[in-house]
Amino acid sequence: MGPSERDDREALASSVWQRMFELFQSRKDELLAISAEVGLTPAHMHALLALDPDAPKPMGSLAADWKCDASNVTFLADRLEEAGYVERRVSPTDRRVKILALTDAGHAARDRLRRRMSEPPDALLTLTVDQLAALDGVLAALRSDEGA
């Protein structure tokens, strides 16, 4: 590959990235609106979505997964518990450990939230099926090469 091809690629990648960035900006306000709608702050909404519905985990693991301090997990869990969306279960093998599990209400709220969040921006829906398929195909190719 010659230097000009590399330059082309970098310029195109920058352009693509900037366009995606703008798309995200356009969605920001709506995310805030969703959080107001469900009565959760953005941080608690994010935490609810980040809980694995099938595998309740110790709070310490969550702090590691979420790259935040344990005290922050306590804070997030407190509010979600008050809202009735999670419960703390003492680990049967180590009484120090508390496992955070979604309640039935928590599962339902999380599902609703996921559906709302995965709704694409209106701008994407103005594309044709072919254009969307092209986007999807190229973006799918990324995932396997991510670490390259």
Next chain:
Amino acid sequence: MGPSERDDREALASSVWQRMFELFQSRKDELLAISAEVGLTPAHMHALLALDPDAPKPMGSLAADWKCDASNVTFLADRLEEAGYVERRVSPTDRRVKILALTDAGHAARDRLRRRMSEPPDALLTLTVDQLAALDGVLAALRSDEGA
């Protein structure tokens, strides 16, 4: 358009949106690293980038543009002014109004920051020129239809 085509489009758009979302997540830590690097908090970095380098604006207009409270603009301006990146100029036509203008150092810092921020995620650079051109073309088509 039949109902199945509409369903296809929505499913594809959701998939595309989710893939873009993951790409953004992959970039999040790096944005924090950049802000540490330049010695600005993320909020002040964002403010510096959001200032128009060619058209200094009254603080009230900035609050409107940024959809935040005027007191928050005061807070952001204070720190950027302490850093030597902006200066408050009293409007010649209305002594109540303060116009926030980038200093020379502010212009330079903003330019550096923009270059760092516009660097695309590594994953995008693994695509071929053709793939990137396809992405860019489709995403360019979005912009004009945004409000549709």
Next chain:
DNA sequence: TATTGTTATACTCTATAACTATA
């Protein structure tokens, strides 16, 4: 009297350090 920006104050989100209970 209305408006611009500031100050005082409060709330959210995050972190660090000290604490408790268990191990």
Next chain:
DNA sequence: TATAGTTATAGAGTATAACAATA
């Protein structure tokens, strides 16, 4: 003695309300 989670406290970032200067 070490570890899991909590509490106390602090700082960043945002908002609302009261205020000063100017219009």
